[in-house]
Amino acid sequence: MPSLSTAQMRVPVVTASAVEEFARGGFHGTTVADVARAARISPAYVFKLFPSKERLFVAALDDCFRQIVETLGVAADGAAGGPPDGILDAMGGAYAELIADRSLLMLQVHAQSVADIPEVGQALRAGLATVVRLAKTRSGASDEAVQRFVAVGQLCHLIVTSGIEDVPDEWASILTAGIRHP
Amino acid sequence: MPSLSTAQMRVPVVTASAVEEFARGGFHGTTVADVARAARISPAYVFKLFPSKERLFVAALDDCFRQIVETLGVAADGAAGGPPDGILDAMGGAYAELIADRSLLMLQVHAQSVADIPEVGQALRAGLATVVRLAKTRSGASDEAVQRFVAVGQLCHLIVTSGIEDVPDEWASILTAGIRHP
DNA sequence: CATGTGAGTGACTGTACAGTCACTGCGCGG
C-alpha cells in the first residue's frame, strides 16, 4: 500500500470511481456496490463518505462539470486575443478531446435522464450555467454563437450515445459532418 | 366495459402506456408493474404480450418515432412548395408542438441513456435514420441545414430535461432564445 | 500497557422487481 489516507482523501477517489461507474450504467443501472468495488472499498464505507446514492451521483456530476469548466478555461486561455468565434472553436475542440473517453459525456446524458430528482436537476443546471457563462464571457461571442456552441455539443452527445460515429450511411454522415471525434 | 379485445388489440394500448410510463421513469426507473397498472392489466399479462422488459421498451420507442415521423410528414405536406428552410421550419414547429407534453421527448432521452442495450441502440438509430432522411428528402434543404435542425432539436431536449424553461437568468435565456416552447 | 479514536468492514434487513406457472372463467363450435 503506497500511502496512508484519511476519509477526506478518500472522497475524491470515490468520486472519480463514481464518475466512471455511473457513466457506464447510469443512476438506476449502477449500484453503490459497483462504485465501492471500483474504489476498492466496501459498500458500507461509501455510505460513511456520502449520505445517499443521490448525493454520490451529484458529487460525480459536479466533478464532471468541474473538469469540463477547467478544460474549457484552459482552451480559452490558449486562444485569447483571437476572434470570438475562434475562441469558441478552441473550446469546442478541447471539449471534443475531453469527452473522447465517453465518461463525462455519458454522465451528462444519464443526468438528463434523472434530472427530475431535485438534487440532480439542480446540479445539472448549475453546471450548465457555469459552462454557458464561461463560454460567453471568455469568448465574447454573440448569444447566437454561444447557443450554437451548446447545440453542437448536444448533437455530439447524440452522435456518441447512439453510436452512429461509424455508421457509413448517408443520414449518419449528415449528422456527423464537421464534428470532431478523435 | 365498452368493447371486447383480443390480445392483438391490447398491444397498442399497452405500448401507449409504456411510452407514458417509461417517459416518466426511464428504463431502469420504471417497473413492468407500472406499465401494467397504467394499461389496467396484470403484470403477468404484459409478459404474454411482450417477451421481456427490453422488448417492451423498444416497442414504446418505436411508437415514439412513429408519431414523430408522422407529425413531421404532415408538417412537410403543409409547407410543400415553399423554400427548403421554410419546410424545415414547419417541421421544427410541428415537432415543438408534438413534444409539448414531454413524453416523447423524455423517452428519447431515456433511450439515449440505455442505448448500450443492443436492441435499444438499434431502435434509436433506426428512428433517427428515418427522421433525418425524412427531413432531408421532404425539405430538400442542405445537409448543413438538416444537421442544424437535429442539433436544435437536441438543444430543445436539454432545455426541457434540465428545466431551464423558466429560469430567468441570463445564461438560460441564451440557450432558450428563439426556441419554441408552447 | 491501557485506552480512546477514527478507518473500514461483514453481515444483516426489508423491500422491490423480472419473470414464471398453474390456474380460472368465458365465448364458441359441435
Added chain:
DNA sequence: CCGCGCAGTGACTGTACAGTCACTCACATG
C-alpha cells in the same frame, strides 16, 4: 350441454439492492 382454446390473473421465486449496525483493527497518546 360439453369441451376446447384463449384472455387474463394470483401467487410465487429467486435475486439484487439501498441502507444500517455492531464490530474489528491500527494507531496514537499518556
